Amino acid sequence: QVQxxxxxxxxxxxxGSLRLSCAVYGYTYSSYCMGWFRQAPGKEREGVASIxxxxxxxxxxxxxKGRFTISQDNAKxxxxxxxxSLKPEDTAMYYCAAxxxxxxxxxxxxxxxxxxxxxxxxxxx
Numbered sequence: 001q002v003q004x005x006x007x008x009x010x011x012x013x014x015x016g017s018l019r020l021s022c023a024v025y026g027y028t029y030s031s032y033c034m035g036w037f038r039q040a041p042g043k044e045r046e047g048v049a050s051i052x053x054x055x056x057x058x059x060x061x062x063x064x065k066g067r068f069t070i071s072q073d074n075a076k077x078x079x080x081x082x083x084x085s086l087k088p089e090d091t092a093m094y095y096c097a098a099x100x101x102x103x104x105x106x107x108x109x110x111x112x113x114x115x116x117x118x119x120x121x122x123x124x125x
Contacts, residue, residue: 009119047107
């Protein structure tokens, strides 16, 4: 049973930083894609960042490029999203997801097979 558990969300002022974590349980694939997505109230889900586990290549949405960094710790089976220079428009529920069929990092959410429960990020101006 694959389970993804996010943590690290919270409230921060604009310009601040947060680091999200996603612990992965029960996933036995050696190469796969993981991503971070977000959804604000009344808006569609948006892909934020993706990483190909096993190769390390990454892909970012233009809206977060240069501010967010996605990374992995294989020993801990944990995915991270370091978020710097946060803006009020970054406020959303953030989800991590895993795609065992992908060969490249992708922000296409319909390709992902497993999802976490989400962690809330709120950025005040």
